[in-house]
Amino acid sequence: xxxxxxxxxxxxxxxxxxxxxxxxxxxxxxxxxxxxxxxxxxxxxxxxxxxxxxxxxxxxxxxxxxxxxxxxxxxxxxxxxxxxxxxxxxxxxxxxxxxxxxxxxxxxxxxxxxxxxxxxxxxxxxxxxxxxxxxxxxxxxxxxxxxxxxxxxxxxxxxxxxxxxxxxxxxxxxxxxxxxxxxxxxxxxxxxxxxxxxxxxxxxxxxxxxxxxxxxxxxxxxxxxxxxxxxxxxxxxxxxxxx
Numbered sequence: 001x002x003x004x005x006x007x008x009x010x011x012x013x014x015x016x017x018x019x020x021x022x023x024x025x026x027x028x029x030x031x032x033x034x035x036x037x038x039x040x041x042x043x044x045x046x047x048x049x050x051x052x053x054x055x056x057x058x059x060x061x062x063x064x065x066x067x068x069x070x071x072x073x074x075x076x077x078x079x080x081x082x083x084x085x086x087x088x089x090x091x092x093x094x095x096x097x098x099x100x101x102x103x104x105x106x107x108x109x110x111x112x113x114x115x116x117x118x119x120x121x122x123x124x125x126x127x128x129x130x131x132x133x134x135x136x137x138x139x140x141x142x143x144x145x146x147x148x149x150x151x152x153x154x155x156x157x158x159x160x161x162x163x164x165x166x167x168x169x170x171x172x173x174x175x176x177x178x179x180x181x182x183x184x185x186x187x188x189x190x191x192x193x194x195x196x197x198x199x200x201x202x203x204x205x206x207x208x209x210x211x212x213x214x215x216x217x218x219x220x221x222x223x224x225x226x227x228x229x230x231x232x233x234x235x236x237x238x239x240x241x242x243x
Contacts, residue, residue: 049227068101
């Protein structure tokens with residue numbers, strides 16, 4: 001694990017956990033349904049990310065709301081919200097703000113303890129296989145709380161472990177969390193196995209252009225997670241996700 005990730009995890013442990021929030025699981029919004037509906041209308045399904053680190057600062061609540069509205073108006077299928085505060089300048093509050101735009105919202109963080117799961121009302125939660133968590137337990141716990149788990153993998157063994165769980169959505173991260181290097185070939189290498197298993201497949205990291213979108217779609221992506229490339233110009237989403 002890269003020293004940057006180790007530092008984030010250490011800061012998270014020191015920060016502790018928020019009090020659990022309960023909510024009606026019937027309020028959950030469905031990423032898979034949203035993505036398929038957009039694709040039927042001629043759009044490539046993009047999970048557009050609110051990533052304060054890309055701007056080098058935290059965002060004001062009204063800025064978070066503006067990003068979420070723009071993403072919704074630009075036909076995103078969902079919104080990903082970075083909630084890690086130390087390195088990524090995110091916050092749990094940003095999840096609640098983003099949900100007001102009406103799209104499914106993914107909480108993106110380094111989840112290493114099940115006490116993190118009920119900290120905020122999110123439709124989906126990222127579970128990173130490389131953190132060494134018990135994927136089956138975390139997937140089941142997330143589901144019991146009304147959240148759809150999106151299990152992130154980077155290697156063949158991680159993918160095999162993810163496919164043994166009940167997760168319906170798997171993300172293949174093109175960024176190696178040990179070196180932080182990005183290679184779109186990672187998705188292309190792992191996608192066939194995931195496709196054969198019938199899961200909903202998300203391409204993560206390294207997608208910065210329409211050409212990258214097309215490459216990942218052709219390799220089998222059902223949706224793409226795009227962050228850094230949109231933070232300077234969130235309206236740019238309309239340029240890359242229309243077929």
